[in-house]
Amino acid sequence: MGSSKAATSAHSPLTLEDMYKLFAKKMINLSARIVNNPTTAQDIVQDAFISGHTHIHQFTTETDFGNWLKRVVVNKSIDQLRKKSNATFEIDDATHLVAETDEISEEPEYEIPTVMQSIAELPDGYRLVFTLFVFEQYSHNEIAAALNISEGTSKSQYNRARKKLIQIIQSKQIKS
Amino acid sequence: MSKLSIEDFILQNKDAFDIIEPAPIAATAILSSTTKIVSSSIKSITMKVLAIISITTVTVISYLTFSNRENNTTTSAKGGENSVQSSTVNVIEDTPATNQSSANYPGHENPITHLEKHSPLAILDEQIEADPEIINDNYTPQRWDSIQLRQPETYAWVRKGKSVTLNIDTVFTGITHVEINTNSFNVFMKGQAGSHNVNVNVEAENKIKGVVINEPKIEVVCTLEGSVLKIKALFGGTSGIGNFETDGTLTLNVPENATIKLNHDYGNLDVSNLITNMFDLTATSGNVKITNVTAPINVRVDYGNVLLEKTVGALNMDIGSCNVTCGNQKGDVNFQSEYCNLSLGGVEGNIKGKLNSGKIDLLDVTGNIKFDADYSNIKMNNVKGDLNMVTNSGNIVGERIELISAANLNTEYGSVDIDFINDIDKMSFDLKTSYGNIQLQDGVNARKTQGDLLIERGGIKVTSTADSGNIKIK
Numbered sequence: 001m002g003s004s005k006a007a008t009s010a011h012s013p014l015t016l017e018d019m020y021k022l023f024a025k026k027m028i029n030l031s032a033r034i035v036n037n038p039t040t041a042q043d044i045v046q047d048a049f050i051s052g053h054t055h056i057h058q059f060t061t062e063t064d065f066g067n068w069l070k071r072v073v074v075n076k077s078i079d080q081l082r083k084k085s086n087a088t089f090e091i092d093d094a095t096h097l098v099a100e101t102d103e104i105s106e107e108p109e110y111e112i113p114t115v116m117q118s119i120a121e122l123p124d125g126y127r128l129v130f131t132l133f134v135f136e137q138y139s140h141n142e143i144a145a146a147l148n149i150s151e152g153t154s155k156s157q158y159n160r161a162r163k164k165l166i167q168i169i170q171s172k173q174i175k176s
Numbered sequence: 177m178s179k180l181s182i183e184d185f186i187l188q189n190k191d192a193f194d195i196i197e198p199a200p201i202a203a204t205a206i207l208s209s210t211t212k213i214v215s216s217s218i219k220s221i222t223m224k225v226l227a228i229i230s231i232t233t234v235t236v237i238s239y240l241t242f243s244n245r246e247n248n249t250t251t252s253a254k255g256g257e258n259s260v261q262s263s264t265v266n267v268i269e270d271t272p273a274t275n276q277s278s279a280n281y282p283g284h285e286n287p288i289t290h291l292e293k294h295s296p297l298a299i300l301d302e303q304i305e306a307d308p309e310i311i312n313d314n315y316t317p318q319r320w321d322s323i324q325l326r327q328p329e330t331y332a333w334v335r336k337g338k339s340v341t342l343n344i345d346t347v348f349t350g351i352t353h354v355e356i357n358t359n360s361f362n363v364f365m366k367g368q369a370g371s372h373n374v375n376v377n378v379e380a381e382n383k384i385k386g387v388v389i390n391e392p393k394i395e396v397v398c399t400l401e402g403s404v405l406k407i408k409a410l411f412g413g414t415s416g417i418g419n420f421e422t423d424g425t426l427t428l429n430v431p432e433n434a435t436i437k438l439n440h441d442y443g444n445l446d447v448s449n450l451i452t453n454m455f456d457l458t459a460t461s462g463n464v465k466i467t468n469v470t471a472p473i474n475v476r477v478d479y480g481n482v483l484l485e486k487t488v489g490a491l492n493m494d495i496g497s498c499n500v501t502c503g504n505q506k507g508d509v510n511f512q513s514e515y516c517n518l519s520l521g522g523v524e525g526n527i528k529g530k531l532n533s534g535k536i537d538l539l540d541v542t543g544n545i546k547f548d549a550d551y552s553n554i555k556m557n558n559v560k561g562d563l564n565m566v567t568n569s570g571n572i573v574g575e576r577i578e579l580i581s582a583a584n585l586n587t588e589y590g591s592v593d594i595d596f597i598n599d600i601d602k603m604s605f606d607l608k609t610s611y612g613n614i615q616l617q618d619g620v621n622a623r624k625t626q627g628d629l630l631i632e633r634g635g636i637k638v639t640s641t642a643d644s645g646n647i648k649i650k
Contacts, residue, residue, distance in 0.1 A: 025194065029193075029194045107180065107181055107182065110180065110182065110185040112189055112192050112193065115182070115185065115186065115193075116193055134182075134183050134186050134187070135186065135190070135193070150329050152329060152331065162182065165182060166182060169182075
């Protein structure tokens with residue numbers, strides 16, 4: 001405990017320990033959904049909190065720190081995704097299609113294990129955009145800024161991800 | 177009871193989707209973190225030194241390689257290894273950065289608002305298929321791909337396959353420059369006064385049967401870069417063995433006072449009611465109709481029929497083998513062609529032309545005319561202006577010609593036959609022929625001679641030579 005407090009600034013009411021308790025679970029799960037690997041996610045969040053050690057004094061509220069931490073975790077996770085894919089992960093802004101408006105005619109019955117497994121099976125880029133939009137409630141504008149793509153690209157990627165996800169879920173339901 | 181959407185289902189069960197629980201904070205964990213903080217500090221110093229070396233190296237290489245390109249990407253030194261690893265995603269080690277998407281573009285104060293209002297997402301064909309995966313595990317981007325391609329906003333609609341259709345109706349705002357590239361589309365373009373919008377409407381269908389070399393597809397790509405809109409409308413996969421029938425119509429409403437550049441391969445083109453800074457057309461073949469256009473106009477057409485009516489502004493035409501008809505043109509005309517039938521009527525402006533063979537009809541022209549027409553016959557009626565014409569075997573014929581100061585009419589094997597409105601008795605003539613006859617009919621006398629005829633009587637002077645042809649003036 002003492003170590004944790006020692007790691008925070010004397011001028012800040014925030015402690016790294018409190019912040020960890022508050023945000024660790026959310027951040028690890030956020031990262032795990034993006035990188036699709038719990039162990040890597042834990043490392044990323046650990047690194048993010050270490051970065052937080054040097055910056056926590058800049059924040060006066062938990063929300064501010066939480067928002068900052070989320071950005072760091074998201075960016076580190078994206079970076080990890082790129083490293084893992086050996087630079088093959090790319091959302092190409094110049095050739096994106098904003099053409100997918102195919103609606104799913106009927107929503108299938110969803111079950112949590114099936115949906116979780118199906119999300120994990122999405123391609124990296126799809127899973128990334130879907131996670132940010134649905135789980136983290138990012139707007140397409142925010143996703144575009146985070147990924148350095150256009151808003152239109154984000155929308156099209158999300159539409160595709162959603163369509164793909166439902167296809168995977170339906171195929172699993174048929175098999176079972 | 178209606179079923180939940182996937183988004184609602186996830187949000188209602190969000191906690192259940194947590195994959196893992198974090199390890200509880202224990203003394204060891206904190207100690208581990210603290211140790212890691214210390215070690216990371218050492219690592220950080222080392223990495224920063226390495227990062228500076230790496231960044232310096234990359235910067236020098238980048239500068240040398242891409243020194244001629246604009247590079248808007250910021251490489252974060254604080255990102256250390258990350259900033260070098262990835263050119264597009266920098267780990268944010270500082271307080272939140274500004275939103276890159278809110279940058280202003282010329283003509284668009286807020287591109288995000290623009291896209292929300294006019295995103296093709298809302299209005300495109302529901303049956304459009306996806307292009308190859310953008311997020312493609314097999315795609316290996318070049319290191320700087322993303323930087324080069326970040327600037328424009330690109331919208332692409334693609335239908336692949338035989339017997340497919342594509343329908344698009346969308347709008348782009350704040351446009352001052354439009355570039356269009358099409359291959360087998362019929363293009364209809366209209367100007368809309370007081371607007372900065374470009375309305376794009378596409379109706380296309382292919383009925384391809386047979387063995388194709390390339391994948392059949394209909395593709396429309398709109399690239400928006402600031403206030404510049406580039407539109408490509410293409411049929412693909414139309415070569416091979418079989419029947420490659422395509423039917424595409426691209427209808428555009430373009431803004432007033434924009435610059436319009438159109439590259440058009442095959443198909444008909446109809447442009448009307450346009451007031452622009454520049455209209456530049458390049459077409460391979462097809463029928464071209466341009467009416468009610470106020471703009472400097474450049475027309476390059478290889479094969480087909482070209483009709484211009486009620487045009488205002490300088491008109492430059494570079495024509496391959498066409499029939500060209502131009503009526504009611506206010507502004508100078510610059511024309512050149514190899515094989516062409518040209519008819520110019522109601523022109524208020526100077527005409528300068530060069531034609532190898534074909535017919536030239538000039539009717540109701542107010543302006544000077546200069547033509548170099550090798551094997552072409554030149555026929556004029558009701559012209560007010562000076563003439564400067566050269567042919568090889570073409571005849572130069574004119575009725576109701578009113579000279580302002582001079583005419584210079586020369587032919588090798590053709591004849592010159594001009595009927596002037598001017599008072600011939602007050603004109604000077606220098607007429608020469610080697611093997612032909614010279615006939616000059618003035619108010620009193622009719623002179624007929626061979627060889628040279630030189631008369632000095634007034635300020636308006638007609639000079640004409642016809643090596644083996646006749647010269648007839650009245």
